Amino acid sequence: MPSFNAIRREWLSSPRNDLLAGLVVALALIPEAIGFSIIAGVDPRVGLYASFTIAVIIAFTGGRPGMISAATAAVAVVVLPLVRDYGVGYLFAATILMGIIQVVAGLLRLDLLMQYVSKSVVTGFVNALAILIFMAQLPQLIGMGWETYAMVAAGLAIIYLFPLLTRAVPSPLVAIVVLTAFAIYGGVAVNSVGDMGRLPETLPFLALPDVPFTLETLLIIAPYAATMAAVGLLESMLTAQIVDELTDTGSDKRREMRGQGIANFITGFFGGMGGCAMIGQSVINVKSGGSTRLSTLTAGVALLFLILVLGPLVAQIPMPSLVAVMIMVSIGTFSWRCIRDVRYNPWQSSVVMLVTVIVVVWTHDLAQGVLAGVILSGLFFAGKVTRLFEVTSEFDEDTRHRRYRIAGQVFFASSDRFLSSFDFREVTDRVTLDVSAAHFWDITGVGVLDKVVHRFRREGTHVDIVGLNAESARMIEKYGTHDKPDAVPAAGAH
16 A cells, blocks of 8 residues: 555655646647557547557556656557458457556566666667657658748747746747747648547547457457567566656556556557557656656646647647657657767677667667667677686696686587687596686586586596586586486587
């Protein structure tokens, strides 16, 4: 049971800032949700309803206060073939199953996998997302009249200069209000929110997806639901990590996973598409002063209020004002410091960051980019650890005794170097393997040690192993063969 102080900290530490920030986010959500609906091939209401339900539910169930979740492009891209081939009812069913998978993932503590995502991958993910956010604005910029460019420039000027006068009101909100008033009363001919699609006029209602409840349906939606769940969780976990750094506070990733699942599960019954955390809107929220669950709840409630009650006015909001906000977000999201750090960081870190950016931007798939970055990070790490491996030796001619000193990590990547470090043809009576500075990590490391011992024994050399640490000794006791009474010489490393 949360204490009163915890509730106050998560909901009411700065209500004024949270309410204003939530309102800004709600305005920014409208064109995004409509755009993502178009990507998914569904009616704009599907994206708008999803953004409302997910934002409201995650405000209560999520593990990262202040983070914004709604319909996203990452999930919209995944479901396009499902909607095209089977219809929107299957999308709602897949969203429900997506939620169930995410809840199970949270119960299984899959959030712990995030510890294998390096800082370079996170930086690449952030930079790629910043580039994608900017690229998403290009359709509203390319080929437009000078009025559009002038309004975008004016919007950016207000966003960056207004805080010099006062920070009492979020500057993005000021830019939207001023430019909307100017467009309406000045009769400026630019695209508006209403040009993006028709806004809904009714509340979402609870209903079962219009699909046959059969095994065939399950087999159709399961692959899509699994992909949606994976992409959604990946983006949510990375966004939570970024918001953690922006606010210098921690978050409960396990709870966030379960919360995302609950939000998507319920959203499917309200005729919404699946979604996840949005880094752009989360950055808008934080930079506008939002930091608690109240700002997330406000974003969802204000979104529904704006499209249902103030729909005619919202439809007149000029798109250049929202484009200016999103350009501000992309500029603020990009890690400009990484350009300077390229000269100081290890080249492997820079390569991982760049590969992550390139793959994400090229494929428009965050999961593929992060996976490429994680794999590359693992390969670089294994290579680095392998290079630290070293074997030295000294020979006592009087006793015909050679002593090998092994230092470093013995595992699958260093096993070949370990094996090639010994001279099995040398005539010796006794060999000592001093492994006090080494560690055996896996069955490949244990197997190659067996192979070395057996080869020396075949040459009639007595072998002693000294300095095993406790964990390596347990591995060898459990998986090794050379120290067993009925030991059979190994044919090769495992």
